[in-house]
Amino acid sequence: MATSQSTSQATSQATSYAVVTGANKGIGFGVCKKLASNGVVVVLTARDEERGLKAVESLKEFGLSDLLVFHQLDVNDPASVATLAHFIKTKFGKLDILVNNAAVTGGKLLDGDALLRMRNGEKVDLSEVGYATYELAQQCVETNFYGVERITEALIPLLQLSTSPRIINISSRAGFLKNIPNEWARTVFSDIENLTREKIDRVLKEFQKDLKEGFLEIKGWPTFAPAYTMSKAALNAYTRIMAKKIPHFHINSVCPGFVKTDMNNNTGQLSIDEGSETPVMLALLPNSLPSENFDIKEQSRYAVVTGANKGIGFGICKQLVSNGVTVVLTARDEKRGIEAVEKLKEFGVSDQVLFHQLDVTDPKSIESLANFIKTHLGKLDILVNNAGISGTNVDHDALAAAREKADSVDWRKFAYENYESTEACIRTNYYGAKLMCEAFIPLLELSDSPRIVNVSSTMGKLERIPNEWARGVLSDVESLTEEKVDEVLKKFLNDFKEGSLETNGWPPGLSAYIVSKASLTAYTRVLAKKHPSFCINAVCPGFVKTDLNFNIGYLGVDEGAESVVRLALLPNGAPSGLFFYRSEVASV
Template sequence: MADSKSKRYAVVTGSNKGIGYAICKLLASKGIVVVLTARDEKRGLEAVEKLKLESGLSKHVFFHQLDVSNPASVSSLADFVKHQFGKLDILVNNAAVLGCIVDADALRASGIGKEQLKWSEISTTTYELTEECIDINYYGAKRMVDALIGLLQLSDSPRIVNVSSGAGKLASFPDGWAKNVLSDAECLTEEKVDEVLKVFLRDFMQGSLETKGWPASHSAYVVSKAALNAYTRILAAKYPKFRANCVCPGFVKTDILHQTGFSTPEEGAEGPVNNAAILGCIVDADALRAAGIGKEQLKWSEISTTTYELTEECININYCGAKRMVDAFIGLLQLSDSPRIVNVSSGAGKLALFPDGWAKNVFSDAKCLTEDKVDEVLKEFLKDFRQGTLGTNGWPASHSAYIVSKAALNAYTRILAAKYPKFCANCVCPGFVKTDILHRTGFLTPEEGAEGPVSLSLLPDDGPSGRFFEGTKESSFVSYEDDYYLPNGEKFILPNFN
């Protein structure tokens, strides 16, 4: 068995070509050991050899045959992962079929994306194709989760990514029973999703899709992806220590639609591999809820644990991710008459949480801040974390990755404001919002939390830049100037990060 403590392991289904292959390549490039899978063993082995040649990462890529429609095949893969690695950190459910036969020439001639495509005119289907689509796209993902859930629970940072589609959005459904069931996130269960699929297949066989409130064409794919989206929400609620999400990779040039997409597989892989923001630690949800957060001082070190991998990922996403976005879009922003950059930060990034010392001094010196200096601070932080010297070298003692990443983001915002004086670049703490990142223990709704970022997006041209806001109110980068209050009027007591 490999040294599983220091490595991260991923399984990607349907990955001998297209988006799945690109996901494997991108994960391997980040140092993650990847199991590439395919129904056809010969094609899978060829893909692994190609990936090893392209990436030079032969130690990071394994192959195992997998047919997600075959329980024995899924079980065989799970046994391989168990004996080879002892755990699993990332499961990407990518395997999918379209559920119909598409006329490739008609699809290419249709000017797809330029005018509304009439799917019924360029595709045909059968009950067998429809049933196969449901079985692979939805039940295949379920089989994978059921088989690998025990190994995922052994991970310090388990991730499930279900590759879905914009076609699975409920706007594609006529109003009716199925749409209502899949829309009710709080009451979703696997049994209810199974019932929806059972009724869909029955109505398809009886030729009554349109009269019973189903999408009229392309229906198997639409329904299978809507079911997958619902299942993802069920998983997120059932396993609060996991990060379970679904993602539409975009309209990608793959064989499933005869290479008619607009994005490359590499571009399509970015969404499944990336995340928008993470906490950098694992929080005990029950302990957090029981702590009376905001009513008495919360000792963060008592309810959370972290690893170097989580810490590094937190810096990479929360800070470096924002930088990558700015670097990629700065040219387009400069073409705007009213460019705005809003970095969603946190009150946890205020410098009052830093012990006095070098890092705090660097971040405090607004006039001398540079990206190189911020990068140096983060480099030192990661080094000290690995060496176990955070407390002695002037860093926050707990919840440190999130605090440092947000302080770095605040500093970067000030750099942007100075570098681009015609922009309005600001950072904002949206408040303590009910989101999955802290197990929905906040006090504000997501809509209330959105008010600050939206307000900064719509600033007048002579509005402030390089500032820190709490909601819609300007605040300090350093100190907590105002008291916070709970909805019942009681004073909010800030957590203890020592």
């Protein structure tokens, strides 16, 4: 059955059509919401018709009813799959996006707390966490692998009618080959050149046979969530095969992170909206980008985040780790940095977070970190320049007294600037980021997907700088150089020292912060032109509650970190040299 509030209106106005399986709740529901918010007509599918219709009804609250259609679907039932394909052909005449999200765990979860303790690195009796039977394991492989194959093959003819066909297979880090002790199975799945659909089938049949006979551990198969692990590993392998077979399609698999869903008893770290972000990004990739399995890589990615013991930097570390990145969390204060790493261990990521002391204003400290990365990791994939200061001194006693009298107090009324705080701000926010880039570019050049994300601010928009000469220099993208940025900063510091800020048209308040962030955004453009194979962008994460603004922001740390992490994980070929306000490209 298919229903929509205004199917005819949607089909006449929209140009892109998507099918999302297992979409009545969880990540699938989030993917539908985000795709529809991007103007895509979405066929929300679910095995249970009543739940599917309720999901469509709940999405009406977001004003998306004209872009949503429901159709019942059981990916394990060929007749159900055929009915959906016929519906798509009749109603839309083509399909642009297929998101294979429907999946089951292959077992019964008994204790969510035990699962969380296990993820946190504690030794847990697996029988406490849950159990699996042969029947449940069979159902898991049938749904997670063969169900995906069935729906994909049925809808490929309709995807071939699209000018931008996309297939996104929702996978998991559980399917990483390192989780499969069986050497033969690992070899089959990792041999991309010789991988075939028949070889995948052979591995799955051997696994199921050994499971039935009770030989999992003896034969080197996973013992925890075995069917889920094998089905997701097989799905990743199938993704590669299909991408080779149909090169003009974009076909990728993605682990959305450890998301709070019914599947894990809501013990995940990420929200549904956070988990659905990456699948939707893949669904909306531009045609110029290659089809590759870039979100499921056996080779680790390594990131350095500066100023990361708290605030946005800490949130960035947490989200990068959740996406499978090994992160070097850095902080000027060693004690606070180590405490931050310990705090991250609560999320079960102790093997993916390293700490290294770093003062971005000290060349020797930067050199020490670079040597550490080179020795222990051999390369760097992501550099996030987050360390920053306000450039002001605050009368904390007066601020505290004011807060006792009023709930809301603007801390800036109790802040003042002097030359020392101004010079420290420029040295940290601009030259610190520049020194980091210069030191780590050689290690980033060893990556196949180098990313630099400079955390900037809309405070650094050129409209906030009255000085016409400075605005002209920083806005002239074609002629902009590092030397010209230096000239602007030297002139600003000289005018501050001489007490002629207002006379010479510099910002009257938070001047060092504004000028340092404007310079950082300008430097981002210069660097992007200099290194066209890199993806280098600046981003304002929004007005986030942090110590820097005495927690008067309106966004949470996780919300602020989200836009930075999105840029850090952009696919190859993505835009470079831009300034973003959160997730949108913005003017400078």
